[in-house]
Amino acid sequence: MRDFYGVTLDSPLMLGTAQYPSPQVMQQAFAASGASVATVSLRRESGQGQAFGQMVRDLGVRILPNTAGCYNAREAITTARMAREIFQTNWIKLEVIGHADTLQPDPFGLLEAAETLAADGFDVFPYTTEDQVLARRLVDAGCRVLMPWGAPIGSGMGLNNRHGLRSLRAAFPDIPMVIDAGLGLPSHAADALEMGFDAVLLNSAVAQAGDPVAMARAFGLAVQAGAMAAGADPMGVRDMGVPSTPLIGKAWL
Amino acid sequence: MKIELNGTPHDIAAATVADALAELGWADARVATALNGDFLPAAARATQPLQDGDRLEVLAPMQGG
Numbered sequence: 001m002r003d004f005y006g007v008t009l010d011s012p013l014m015l016g017t018a019q020y021p022s023p024q025v026m027q028q029a030f031a032a033s034g035a036s037v038a039t040v041s042l043r044r045e046s047g048q049g050q051a052f053g054q055m056v057r058d059l060g061v062r063i064l065p066n067t068a069g070c071y072n073a074r075e076a077i078t079t080a081r082m083a084r085e086i087f088q089t090n091w092i093k094l095e096v097i098g099h100a101d102t103l104q105p106d107p108f109g110l111l112e113a114a115e116t117l118a119a120d121g122f123d124v125f126p127y128t129t130e131d132q133v134l135a136r137r138l139v140d141a142g143c144r145v146l147m148p149w150g151a152p153i154g155s156g157m158g159l160n161n162r163h164g165l166r167s168l169r170a171a172f173p174d175i176p177m178v179i180d181a182g183l184g185l186p187s188h189a190a191d192a193l194e195m196g197f198d199a200v201l202l203n204s205a206v207a208q209a210g211d212p213v214a215m216a217r218a219f220g221l222a223v224q225a226g227a228m229a230a231g232a233d234p235m236g237v238r239d240m241g242v243p244s245t246p247l248i249g250k251a252w253l
Numbered sequence: 254m255k256i257e258l259n260g261t262p263h264d265i266a267a268a269t270v271a272d273a274l275a276e277l278g279w280a281d282a283r284v285a286t287a288l289n290g291d292f293l294p295a296a297a298r299a300t301q302p303l304q305d306g307d308r309l310e311v312l313a314p315m316q317g318g
Contacts, residue, residue: 016316016317016318017316017317017318018316018317018318019316019318020316039317039318040314040315040316040317041314041315041316041317042285042312042313042314042315043312043313043315044259044260044310044311044312044313045259045279045282045284045311045312045313046313048313048315049282049283049284049312049313049314049315050282050283050313052313052314052315052316053283053313053314056314065317066317066318068317068318074290078287078290078291078292081292082285082286082287082292082312083285085285085292085294085295086283086284086285086312086313086314087314153318154318201318202318203318204318
């Protein structure tokens with residue numbers, strides 16, 4: 001099994017901490033999902049940050065700080081350094097956003113920030129696309145995990161480009177990959193795991209469900225099923241029907 | 254002196270970043286700081302002088318995806 005900078009996760013589910021109806025629902029969702037990683041951000045201290053930081057540490061899962069909302073490499077690098085100090089981890093979910101509507105990563109800023117941060121000892125989890133040229137550059141820069149998007153952040157569309165994602169997965173067999181962003185349903189998560197991705201990262205799909213705790217559990221079950229299926233070597237797809245019941249011995253009626 | 258604290262103009266008496274955090278009630282808070290856009294490690298706050306017009310960012314953990 002591929003690991004994440006030397007860490008083997010108990011569950012291939014990474015869950016965000018934003019947009020829940022209440023802190024209690026967030027805690028219950030984490031417990032119900034079995035998620036092994038929580039993503040968090042850094043924002044200007046307004047009096048809430050201390051209690052929230054303690055609540056996240058009490059979840060008992062690994063913390064993956066993000067650089068959400070950064071639109072250039074400089075902002076992302078500074079944010080990453082601040083996050084490393086406050087969360088005491090080298091892990092960083094590197095987001096450098098290039099477009100406000102699609103929230104598509106800026107490949108140029110992303111690569112620039114990844115090069116600097118990897119050289120500075122960070123374990124970089126770059127939020128990227130299915131672009132294989134960019135993936136190669138990120139790996140060359142020192143990234144040992146890639147996080148291609150499924151669809152635009154918060155869209156809930158699932159895996160928009162299955163062919164592209166499948167090609168990316170096949171092109172870098174040794175690199176752990178997380179489908180990050182755009183998932184809406186547990187079936188999307190199971191699909192990603194079945195395709196050979198190592199984990200999924202999601203937030204809105206759980207937090208914005210009518211019943212976030214039930215949805216968190218559903219995602220937890222889906223990633224288990226998907227990972228088990230991937231390990232069980234799925235059958236190939238055929239164009240024509242093939243009977244599963246033996247023809248030999250059929251009665252002449 | 255006048256500095257910009259988290260994007261808002263602020264009058265501050267402290268001469269260093271560490272003293273400024275104490276003045277603001279954040280002496281024991283888990284916060285990360287940036288001065289004029291560059292990361293300022295916690296260990297450097299006590300010796301980092303503040304100047305008129307400095308931009309100080311004080312960040313804390315927040316919800317994120």
